[in-house]
Structures are given as C-alpha cells and as structure tokens.
Amino acid sequence: MKEAVLFQQLLKRKKKLIMPMMIFFVLFYFALPVLIWFFPEWVYSERHSFFIPWWWLFAFFQLIVTWILGWIYWCKAKKHDELIEDLKQGKDI
Numbered sequence: 001m002k003e004a005v006l007f008q009q010l011l012k013r014k015k016k017l018i019m020p021m022m023i024f025f026v027l028f029y030f031a032l033p034v035l036i037w038f039f040p041e042w043v044y045s046e047r048h049s050f051f052i053p054w055w056w057l058f059a060f061f062q063l064i065v066t067w068i069l070g071w072i073y074w075c076k077a078k079k080h081d082e083l084i085e086d087l088k089q090g091k092d093i
Contacts, residue, residue: 003087003090006087007087010080010083010084010087013080014080017073017076017080018073021069021072021073024069025065025066025069028062028065029062031058032055032058032059032062035055036055043055
C-alpha cells in the first residue's frame with residue numbers, strides 16, 4: 001500500500017515536469033507559423049537582425065531550444081529512474 005502511494009507521488013512529480021515543458025514547446029513551435037500567417041510583412045523584414053530575416057534566426061533558435069529541453073528532461077528523468085529503483089528495492093523516497 002505504501003509503495004502505491006509513493007508511486008503516485010512519483011507520477012505527480014513526473015507530470016509536473018512534463019506538462020510545462022510540453023506546453024512551452026508546442027507554443028514555441030507554433031509561434032513561427034502563426035506569426036508568418038498574421039504578420040508577414042514584419043516577419044520577412046531584414047532590418048531586425050544583421051541582414052538575415054529574423055524568422056531564420058527564430059527557426060535556428062527552435063533547434064537550440066529543442067536540444068535544451070531534451071537535455072533538461074534527460075537530467076530529470078535520470079533522477080526519476082533512481083527514485084523508481086529505490087522504490088523497487090523498498091526504500092523510501
């Protein structure tokens with residue numbers, strides 16, 4: 001019974017990690033197409049960033065953000081895996 005409660009707490013921790021990251025990623029990912037749709041003259045202008053349209057920079061930044069979010073998830077997932085191993089061995093979290 002105690003293990004079930006600990007496991008439920010672990011699932012809540014995992015959900016608190018995944019949901020904000022997923023919401024941020026989806027909003028950030030779809031921001032570029034939405035901006036292009038509603039503000040094309042502003043998006044395609046080159047005056048914002050060193051002779052490169054800023055949407056190119058935004059698209060490149062999406063790659064960087066994806067790697068950072070993946071790295072954060074990987075680090076947190078290792079901690080969750082350690083907690084699951086402790087739970088399997090009967091240790092308290």
